[in-house]
Amino acid sequence: MTLLILGLVLFLGTHSISIFADPLRNSLAAKSEVGWKAIYGLLSLAGIVLIAKGYADARTTAAVLYTTPVWMSHVMALLMLPVFILFFAPYFPGRIKAAAKHPQLVAVKLWAFSHLLVNGSVADVVLFGSFLAWAVVDRISLKRRAPRSVPGLPEAGRNDVIVVILGLLVYVAFVKWLHMNLIGVAPFVPMG
Numbered sequence: 001m002t003l004l005i006l007g008l009v010l011f012l013g014t015h016s017i018s019i020f021a022d023p024l025r026n027s028l029a030a031k032s033e034v035g036w037k038a039i040y041g042l043l044s045l046a047g048i049v050l051i052a053k054g055y056a057d058a059r060t061t062a063a064v065l066y067t068t069p070v071w072m073s074h075v076m077a078l079l080m081l082p083v084f085i086l087f088f089a090p091y092f093p094g095r096i097k098a099a100a101k102h103p104q105l106v107a108v109k110l111w112a113f114s115h116l117l118v119n120g121s122v123a124d125v126v127l128f129g130s131f132l133a134w135a136v137v138d139r140i141s142l143k144r145r146a147p148r149s150v151p152g153l154p155e156a157g158r159n160d161v162i163v164v165i166l167g168l169l170v171y172v173a174f175v176k177w178l179h180m181n182l183i184g185v186a187p188f189v190p191m192g
Contacts, residue, residue, distance in 0.1 A: 004054025011047025019141040058123035066120035079114035085167030091152035094159035108135040
């Protein structure tokens, strides 16, 4: 559990600099945009590695706080459908991005909440609960921060089609192959 918590602190801490120290973030980026992005990226990557290793270790021994019915995995699957679409939306601006305002944060909230519906161990609650809480705090903090541009295609209506197709393709890839190969868990438990 220590590695999981350390990874969360590193990853979410790095991603929280804009929430709690936006002037510091802006001054560091102003001194060297490339340097800032390199350090940010390396710290984030280290956090992801620690989260993955820590979660893999912790989930096998963590106490179970709650269990949900098997059919809840289908609710989770439904909630996950828009996650990849929303995750890609900032890079393909169109109506989806405009409607969601901060589509990646919506994606993180849906991902975390849907996983909490079906995963009830202490490790699950720590992992997904941390991401859900962070996304809520980040969304609230965006009301007082100046928006930053995200590199992507120029805004166009066709981008919505691109992001839906891309998001659904990645969703299918995760369901069929990637979730099991990357996480070691089949995303659906057969009913019966």
